[in-house]
Amino acid sequence: MAASELILDLILCLVLLSLAVAVVEVKRLYDSIILFIAFGLILSITWARLGAPDLALAEAAIGAGITGVLLMAAYANLAPKKHLQNSHRSWLAVGFSLAAMVWLVLSLIPLADSPESLVAVAEQAMADSGVTHPVTAVLLNFRAWDTLLELVVLLLALLGMQQLRLPSLKIAYPWPLLNAWGRYLAPLTIVIGGYLLWRGSSGPGGAFQSGALLAAGLIVLRLNHVIPGLSWQHAWLRCSVLCGAGFFLIIACLTAWLGQGWLDYPASYSASLIFIIEFLATISIAVTLAWLVTGQQEAAS
Amino acid sequence: MTLSLQLFLASGGILWLTGLYGLWRNSDPIRRIISLNIMGSGVFLVMVTLARRETSTDPVLHALVVTGLVVAVSATAFALRLAVASQQEKR
Amino acid sequence: MNAALVSMVVPFFAAMLVLMWRPQQQSWLVIVASIVSLLAAMMALLSVIDSGPQSLNLGGWESPLAIRFQLMPVNALLIVTTAVIHLIVVCFAASSHHCQSIKQAFWPLALLLHGSLVALWLSMDLFNWYVTLELLGLAAVSLVTLAGHKALRAALDYLLLSLFASLTYLLGVVMLYGQYGTLDIALLATLTEADRVTQTALLLISAGLMLKAALWPLHLWLPAAHSSAPTPVSALLSALVVKAPLFILWLLWSRVAPSELAVPMGFWLALLGGGALMIGGWSACRTPHLKTLVAYSTVAQLGYGLLALGLLLHWQLNDLQAALWLFVVAHALAKTSMFLAAGEIQASTGKKRLNSLRGMTLTMPVALFAFAVAGGSLIGLPPSGGFIAKWLLIQPMLIEPAHWPWALLVIIATLLSAAYVFRVVSQGFRQSSVSATATEHGKSAQWLALLPAILVWLMALFSEPLLQLMDVFSA
Numbered sequence: 001m002a003a004s005e006l007i008l009d010l011i012l013c014l015v016l017l018s019l020a021v022a023v024v025e026v027k028r029l030y031d032s033i034i035l036f037i038a039f040g041l042i043l044s045i046t047w048a049r050l051g052a053p054d055l056a057l058a059e060a061a062i063g064a065g066i067t068g069v070l071l072m073a074a075y076a077n078l079a080p081k082k083h084l085q086n087s088h089r090s091w092l093a094v095g096f097s098l099a100a101m102v103w104l105v106l107s108l109i110p111l112a113d114s115p116e117s118l119v120a121v122a123e124q125a126m127a128d129s130g131v132t133h134p135v136t137a138v139l140l141n142f143r144a145w146d147t148l149l150e151l152v153v154l155l156l157a158l159l160g161m162q163q164l165r166l167p168s169l170k171i172a173y174p175w176p177l178l179n180a181w182g183r184y185l186a187p188l189t190i191v192i193g194g195y196l197l198w199r200g201s202s203g204p205g206g207a208f209q210s211g212a213l214l215a216a217g218l219i220v221l222r223l224n225h226v227i228p229g230l231s232w233q234h235a236w237l238r239c240s241v242l243c244g245a246g247f248f249l250i251i252a253c254l255t256a257w258l259g260q261g262w263l264d265y266p267a268s269y270s271a272s273l274i275f276i277i278e279f280l281a282t283i284s285i286a287v288t289l290a291w292l293v294t295g296q297q298e299a300a301s
Numbered sequence: 302m303t304l305s306l307q308l309f310l311a312s313g314g315i316l317w318l319t320g321l322y323g324l325w326r327n328s329d330p331i332r333r334i335i336s337l338n339i340m341g342s343g344v345f346l347v348m349v350t351l352a353r354r355e356t357s358t359d360p361v362l363h364a365l366v367v368t369g370l371v372v373a374v375s376a377t378a379f380a381l382r383l384a385v386a387s388q389q390e391k392r
Numbered sequence: 393m394n395a396a397l398v399s400m401v402v403p404f405f406a407a408m409l410v411l412m413w414r415p416q417q418q419s420w421l422v423i424v425a426s427i428v429s430l431l432a433a434m435m436a437l438l439s440v441i442d443s444g445p446q447s448l449n450l451g452g453w454e455s456p457l458a459i460r461f462q463l464m465p466v467n468a469l470l471i472v473t474t475a476v477i478h479l480i481v482v483c484f485a486a487s488s489h490h491c492q493s494i495k496q497a498f499w500p501l502a503l504l505l506h507g508s509l510v511a512l513w514l515s516m517d518l519f520n521w522y523v524t525l526e527l528l529g530l531a532a533v534s535l536v537t538l539a540g541h542k543a544l545r546a547a548l549d550y551l552l553l554s555l556f557a558s559l560t561y562l563l564g565v566v567m568l569y570g571q572y573g574t575l576d577i578a579l580l581a582t583l584t585e586a587d588r589v590t591q592t593a594l595l596l597i598s599a600g601l602m603l604k605a606a607l608w609p610l611h612l613w614l615p616a617a618h619s620s621a622p623t624p625v626s627a628l629l630s631a632l633v634v635k636a637p638l639f640i641l642w643l644l645w646s647r648v649a650p651s652e653l654a655v656p657m658g659f660w661l662a663l664l665g666g667g668a669l670m671i672g673g674w675s676a677c678r679t680p681h682l683k684t685l686v687a688y689s690t691v692a693q694l695g696y697g698l699l700a701l702g703l704l705l706h707w708q709l710n711d712l713q714a715a716l717w718l719f720v721v722a723h724a725l726a727k728t729s730m731f732l733a734a735g736e737i738q739a740s741t742g743k744k745r746l747n748s749l750r751g752m753t754l755t756m757p758v759a760l761f762a763f764a765v766a767g768g769s770l771i772g773l774p775p776s777g778g779f780i781a782k783w784l785l786i787q788p789m790l791i792e793p794a795h796w797p798w799a800l801l802v803i804i805a806t807l808l809s810a811a812y813v814f815r816v817v818s819q820g821f822r823q824s825s826v827s828a829t830a831t832e833h834g835k836s837a838q839w840l841a842l843l844p845a846i847l848v849w850l851m852a853l854f855s856e857p858l859l860q861l862m863d864v865f866s867a
Contacts, residue, residue, distance in 0.1 A: 024323030116573030
């Protein structure tokens with residue numbers, strides 16, 4: 001039994017590594033992008049194998065899905081001649097990498113036998129966290145400050161993109177099949193996204209997975225011309241981008257001012273507070289990710 | 302169990318280095334961004350493997366990976382836009 | 393502690409307000425927010441002086457689980473410096489005529505940068521630092537792109553290197569967590585041992601941070617990015633953003649690293665610092681462009697910080713902490729002044745080259761004076777903030793003859809910095825071939841450029857309380 005599992009793991013690792021080497025080594029950029037998307041999918045299988053269903057969901061939606069779309073969009077926006085060819089293989093780089101590999105692997109391997117972690121502490125604190133799924137408890141309660149700042153990271157990426165003043169993604173007349181599928185896909189993503197969000201308090205899922213899925217739905221709708229291009233002119237869009245981080249920050253200040261301390265939720269409200277924060281964060285994440293993919297609609301058009 | 306954990310840890314380290322090598326070797330900005338994502342995946346693989354060392358998985362590391370993934374996708378989106386913009390202006 | 397939190401939250405809220413309501417008169421809102429943040433920062437500093445370091449576990453969870461904030465004299469001083477420089481830069485951007493085009497996008501980004509910096513100074517958690525470093529990186533790159541298409545290439549390189557550095561840092565952090573099961577600096581400090589994993593992790597973290605702080609020889613991205621950015625942005629980046637990784641590096645090596653690793657590493661860090669002083673100073677003496685000269689001067693001056701940090705570790709001398717942080721504060725103020733003055737001059741002449749400065753004593757005397765005064769502190773002329781820091785650094789070197797080579801290094805570096813400052817100022821005194829007319833507009837911007845230079849000289853007047861503050865800390 002153990003031997004067969006080991007062989008499975010070995011195959012998984014080999015596939016991952018060979019895909020990664022292929023991604024950086026292949027000649028054409030297009031192949032590299034396709035291989036990278038495949039790499040993302042294998043990686044999400046690896047997460048599932050390693051007992052991390054939250055991450056498998058997040059990786060499939062964010063890592064392979066959204067990043068893949070972003071790469072494709074960037075590829076399409078570049079003139080074909082602009083793709084720089086690879087420089088010649090530098091044996092110096094190969095040699096350095098091999099030496100570094102031995103050193104790094106030798107320092108990583110001992111970590112497998114030193115089980116120092118916060119598992120016990122986190123399990124003890126679970127009872128007071130307001131949710132039953134440990135990952136959600138860490139994200140929105142124990143280390144909520146990280147999550148808050150991360151919403152600001154998303155906001156900053158959007159602001160940075162906006163003021164580059166790029167032309168918005170060129171969207172051709174939708175392919176009939178996409179049109180037909182889109183009608184079913186978009187509502188489906190909303191249903192699944194909502195389910196993931198609701199489930200996040202007790203099982204794998206939560207704001208990020210759900211937000212990424214909803215973003216995918218929004219992107220499909222945009223590609224079908226069902227919704228207009230996103231623009232900073234619309235107050236409701238600004239509101240939905242800012243509501244996640246804004247509400248989170250207001251809660252943080254209120255808990256510091258009226259309650260016991262910064263982000264210290266009152267015990268009786270923590271479950272509902274976490275749900276509201278997650279709900280608003282999902283909206284912010286979905287709109288921001290969709291916006292990052294489809295690009296800014298200029299005010300003039 | 303330990304053997305397969307060691308295998309995944311080593312793979313994580315090698316993935317990180319593969320990304321580093323790609324960053325060094327490629328001059329095209331999009332390929333460099335892809336290489337950075339591979340580096341990130343290597344780090345995440347190390348994190349997820351470390352989370353599995355005990356009988357119950359470590360939720361803190363899983364949460365950190367979720368945070369890391371979102372940070373990575375935001376940075377990738379911005380970097381790709383910047384790459385496109387910087388090449389368009391050159392024309 | 394609450395005052396420090398206010399100082400952090402106000403810029404975040406102001407940024408969201410500006411983004412949401414997009415008022416016509418944004419500058420007033422931003423200036424008011426910066427003033428409030430500065431007042432709160434000063435209250436935080438006073439509270440630290442009164443009652444000593446304070447610690448706060450976010451969310452009320454116990455220590456290994458929660459992210460911990462700590463307010464110490466050093467980061468209280470840094471929070472005040474951050475607020476002062478942001479206030480000056482924001483006022484400069486509001487009053488300079490050359491910044492009109494970038495304003496709309498500048499305000500929210502600058503505010504978010506301010507909030508992120510304070511968040512980084514307060515935090516004592518390795519992973520939280522990763523998130524704040526990403527925030528700083530993204531905000532800094534977005535600010536650089538404001539300069540338009542010519543800066544995009546430099547911005548892209550900056551972003552890619554910054555992301556690479558973050559991932560290097562993150563791998564090291566993960567290894568430390570895997571070995572010791574905590575992310576908190578104070579807890580790690582009690583646990584670390586000098587084994588292979590710790591060594592590799594610390595090296596990876598340091599490499600990432602040194603790349604982000606543009607410490608020599610990982611500085612190559614800095615001159616392009618800082619010199620092509622819009623003027624107020626260059627000032628913020630050079631004065632504050634590169635100091636953030638230095639702060640983490642200091643906490644990591646002086647607190648977390650076991651002394652078996654810290655002592656030899658200190659020697660190498662000091663050597664790299666010496667290299668930065670020489671190469672940075674030499675490049676600043678050679679470059680034909682004004683803003684690039686100022687950017688190279690940042691590379692050189694960061695070398696002092698690294699030298700102080702390295703010797704502090706190598707000799708295990710806690711007195712050098714005062715030298716390190718006074719250097720950082722003095723350099724932040726002086727460099728703000730220099731970049732604002734240089735940018736204002738460059739914008740009004742429209743030329744990048746150094747020889748376009750001819751006749752500047754007549755046309756823009758205040759800006760040139762600001763440059764010279766700030767340069768005096770960079771060189772370390774008494775009685776400036778730069779002088780006190782350099783004096784603190786050089787004292788332990790003079791005591792033992794074995795340390796004299798380091799002192800020689802500092803003296804050569806001082807001569808180099810005098811050379812590049814003089815290079816700029818002497819151009820200003822030369823006769824200009826074109827008849828120049830004094831420009832009336834932009835006067836207030838020039839005076840604002842002078843303000844931080846005056847502050848850095850005032851630091852000398854308050855050297856006694858400043859040194860006491862630092863002593864409280866090292867005790």
